[in-house]
Amino acid sequence: MDAEWGHVYGCGVGACVWMRSGGMYGCGVGMCMDAEWGCVWMRSGDVYGCGVGMCMDAECGFAWMRSAGLHECGVRVCMDAECGFAWMQSAGLHGCRVRVCMDAECGFAWMQSAGLHGCRVRVCMDAEWGCVWMRSGDVYGCRVRVCMDAECGFAWMRSAGLHGCGVGMCMDAG
Secondary structure (H helix, E strand, O other), X not given: OOHHXXXXXXXXXXXXXXXXXXXXXXXXXXEEEEOOOOEEEEEEOOHHHHHEEEEEOOOOOOEEEEEOOOOOOOEXXXXXXXXXXXXXXXXXXXXXXEEEEEOOOOXXXXXXXXXXXXXXXXXXXXXXXXXXXXXXXOEEEEEEEEEEEOOOOEEEEEEOOOHHHOOEOOOOOO
């Protein structure tokens, strides 16, 4: 693992997101923002227990993943009882409804959202070293991190190796 992506914590959760079989249950994840360089980190902690939530930090404008204890946060991660998917919902993100689910056919984790301009982004696990890869349209094999584009205020998916790939998921419905 590249040092830029930090250390691996506990069940294999660090700057790189690990997706395991039934990951939301066994491994347990929580998200927070590394303010120093703006990467989204996945940290150890049961999703049911710690209660992961997402909110906007007014001071730096980054999207933060915080515990459910911070009720002022605009985003919540919940379970859709009908399909058992983990959902991220937030009025703060222009009403975007992002579904994080498992693709039964290939076992990959998918993020789908009509609010993201119909983009279907597959986040899968690289079995060789467990880092999260984004495969979407014109980008393959990019090592990605989630950061905030301060100029336009959009949430972008960028690659540590290919900074110029310019692949992003616009959270602005307009």
